[in-house]
Amino acid sequence: MTKLIVITGVSRGLGLAMTEKFIELGHTVLGCARSLEAVDKLRQKYSFPHNFTCLDVASDAQVKAWAQKLLANYSPPDLLINNAAVVNNLAPLWEVSSEDFSQVIDVNIKGTANVIRHFVPAMIAIKSGIVVNFSSGWGRSTSPEVAAYCASKWAIEGLTRALAQELPGGMAAIPLNPGIIHTDMLDICFGSDAVNYTSIKAWVQKAVPFLLKLKPSDNGVPMTIPG
Numbered sequence: 001m002t003k004l005i006v007i008t009g010v011s012r013g014l015g016l017a018m019t020e021k022f023i024e025l026g027h028t029v030l031g032c033a034r035s036l037e038a039v040d041k042l043r044q045k046y047s048f049p050h051n052f053t054c055l056d057v058a059s060d061a062q063v064k065a066w067a068q069k070l071l072a073n074y075s076p077p078d079l080l081i082n083n084a085a086v087v088n089n090l091a092p093l094w095e096v097s098s099e100d101f102s103q104v105i106d107v108n109i110k111g112t113a114n115v116i117r118h119f120v121p122a123m124i125a126i127k128s129g130i131v132v133n134f135s136s137g138w139g140r141s142t143s144p145e146v147a148a149y150c151a152s153k154w155a156i157e158g159l160t161r162a163l164a165q166e167l168p169g170g171m172a173a174i175p176l177n178p179g180i181i182h183t184d185m186l187d188i189c190f191g192s193d194a195v196n197y198t199s200i201k202a203w204v205q206k207a208v209p210f211l212l213k214l215k216p217s218d219n220g221v222p223m224t225i226p227g
């Protein structure tokens with residue numbers, strides 16, 4: 001069955017790869033990211049019913065307008081994927097600037113909450129749909145120099161499991177650790193070692209079928225894309 005999928009952070013990395021794979025399999029993708037150039041490229045490549053919008057998930061007002069526009073023109077999503085995130089500039093916590101720390105919290109936690117705030121009521125109204133919030137290995141473990149990012153992903157785990165207890169039957173909220181994949185974010189975290197990890201191309205072959213199989217009985221269960 002064709003699914004309607006909302007994804008944040010579609011301009012590159014895992015978000016772009018999921019978008020292209022979902023579309024290849026015949027699903028409809030409604031996505032967003034901040035980079036206008038990348039969003040324009042997606043618009044040129046994939047026309048209606050797909051839809052790509054340039055916005056910052058950290059802005060509640062922008063997410064609200066986006067959700068209102070989409071929900072006026074499409075049914076509530078079958079799959080809502082909170083993928084957009086940023087990592088802090090690597091440094092011990094006491095050297096992470098207030099601005100950098102806030103950016104991580106605003107995008108990774110508040111951005112996810114903004115998307116949930118404006119899409120989930122329509123899903124609850126029909127008691128259907130799966131919410132997947134991208135977590136990390138660093139949402140379940142820690143490393144030095146990524147304290148802000150760890151804090152945000154541990155928050156995603158807690159937020160998602162609490163949300164799971166609030167949703168009606170027929171729906172699910174799942175914190176998902178994607179694994180370790182060679183994206184721009186991994187270049188920031190691991191430097192030249194990043195190339196030794198799973199390619200985006202290999203990851204998406206496993207991740208997309210895994211995402212498409214998620215079901216209401218998975219509600220509240222922390223999951224990991226198999227390596």
Ligand SMILES: NC(=O)c1ccc[n+]([C@@H]2O[C@H](COP(=O)([O-])OP(=O)(O)OC[C@H]3O[C@@H](n4cnc5c(N)ncnc54)[C@H](OP(=O)(O)O)[C@@H]3O)[C@@H](O)[C@H]2O)c1
Nearest residue numbers: 009011012013014034035056057084085136180181183185
């Ligand atoms: N790669 C890994 O190994 C790994 C491991 C564990 C968890 N993860 C998680 O997997 C997800 C994807 O990571 P990735 O490696 O693909 O990262 P990435 O390559 O850095 O891509 C991040 C995406 O999020 C978008 N984004 C960032 N801030 C945004 C904002 N404020 N509003 C809208 N979009 C925003 C970016 O687009 P713009 O800059 O154009 O906005 C980009 O499309 C993240 O949640 C990450 O924490 C990744």
